[in-house]
Amino acid sequence: xxxxxxxxxxxxWRRRYGEEFRAVLESRPLGPFDVADVLLGAVDARLxxxxxxxxxxxxxxxxxxxxxxxxAIIGAALWFIGLAGGSNAExxxxxxxxxxxxxxxxxxxxxxxxxxxxxxxxxPRLAWAxxxxxxxxxxxxxxxxxxxxxxxxxxxxGTWSGWGVWVLGLLTTLIGSILFGVATIRAxxxxxxxxxxxxxxxxxxxxxxxxxxxxxxxxxxxxLAAVVVAAFAAxxxxxxxxxxxxxxxxxxxxx
Amino acid sequence: xxxxxxxxxxxxxxxxxxxxxxxxxxxxxYAIMTDVEAGTGRPLGPGTLYAALARLEERGLIxxxxxxxxxxxxxxxxxxxxxxxxxxxxLESFARLGLLRLGAGPG
Numbered sequence: 001x002x003x004x005x006x007x008x009x010x011x012x013w014r015r016r017y018g019e020e021f022r023a024v025l026e027s028r029p030l031g032p033f034d035v036a037d038v039l040l041g042a043v044d045a046r047l048x049x050x051x052x053x054x055x056x057x058x059x060x061x062x063x064x065x066x067x068x069x070x071x072a073i074i075g076a077a078l079w080f081i082g083l084a085g086g087s088n089a090e091x092x093x094x095x096x097x098x099x100x101x102x103x104x105x106x107x108x109x110x111x112x113x114x115x116x117x118x119x120x121x122x123x124p125r126l127a128w129a130x131x132x133x134x135x136x137x138x139x140x141x142x143x144x145x146x147x148x149x150x151x152x153x154x155x156x157x158g159t160w161s162g163w164g165v166w167v168l169g170l171l172t173t174l175i176g177s178i179l180f181g182v183a184t185i186r187a188x189x190x191x192x193x194x195x196x197x198x199x200x201x202x203x204x205x206x207x208x209x210x211x212x213x214x215x216x217x218x219x220x221x222x223x224l225a226a227v228v229v230a231a232f233a234a235x236x237x238x239x240x241x242x243x244x245x246x247x248x249x250x251x252x253x254x255x
Numbered sequence: 256x257x258x259x260x261x262x263x264x265x266x267x268x269x270x271x272x273x274x275x276x277x278x279x280x281x282x283x284x285y286a287i288m289t290d291v292e293a294g295t296g297r298p299l300g301p302g303t304l305y306a307a308l309a310r311l312e313e314r315g316l317i318x319x320x321x322x323x324x325x326x327x328x329x330x331x332x333x334x335x336x337x338x339x340x341x342x343x344x345x346l347e348s349f350a351r352l353g354l355l356r357l358g359a360g361p362g
Contacts, residue, residue, distance in 0.1 A: 013309075016309075017305055017308075017309065019322070019325050020283070020284055020322060020325060020326055020327040021284070021301065021305055022325070023283075023284070023285070023324075023325040023326050024284040024285045024288065024301050024304070024305075024326075025301055027285040028285075033298060033300060034300055034301060034302075036300075037300025037301060037302040037303055038300070038301055038302040039302070040300075040302050040303075041300070041301070041302020041303060041305060041306050042302065044302070044306045045306065045309075048306075186333075187333065
């Protein structure tokens, strides 16, 4: 009986809701009211095909999550490797590291877009603000890095050198990451711990960057900077892992 | 007149009942059904339940969580909570108006 009733629903609907719907139908004896209600539900599902297209919508969400999650993991790793390599490179030999860092920034840009898009339905305004600010910062820092890599001794925007533009972009990205962390905590879609770590490490990077300028012990300042930057990158990677783990929760993969 | 229909046609009322049920925490389909029935004293059929759930999910007012033993819990999204609050406030002011008129009427 239950199998027959289920068969009246369109296939995409059954793929999305079939199993849980069957569990509901099996939870109690079906009376005439229930049977009539299910029949009407089947007619409704066939008359409202867009509900069946929910599967495609979920597929879109899943793609967004994967892009965002992978962007966060790979992007943060490359960004940190590029930054660490570049800071230890001899003068004039840091172009490769800058390019690695640029690729990482592109990954982080994808992370901002994918993860914000996914959590925007819970905290729309905050999520889009948390996307816009770091995204602009990342693009600006990309321009700065390109300037440092290819025209290192020239001013690329007004009187600003590539390094100056990169610092401005990085600062904006860090401020945006704090906002992104807050949005993620509020949306409760991804790991809150990773979101708290992201916001806290972004604050720490800013404080260390300003606090250690002209420090008496440059090597200690470098170690401290490396630790907070690594924590920032690790937080992004943790958010990425959390996003990829979340995938199957919402994902409804067509049979 | 209130406009509690969420643009959900004949599924407006069951949708509102589902949102209220989910406002105390995530529930799977059967738990929603029994909760609504206990709260209103009226049956909520499984066909109506899932037609409304599909619409609410499509509009981003609820979201599905990971299934547990074939039962998939649903929870309110932030948008869903806001919409529910607006709908209930609207209904409350309409009810207050109705009660006021009844009280002020010829009786």
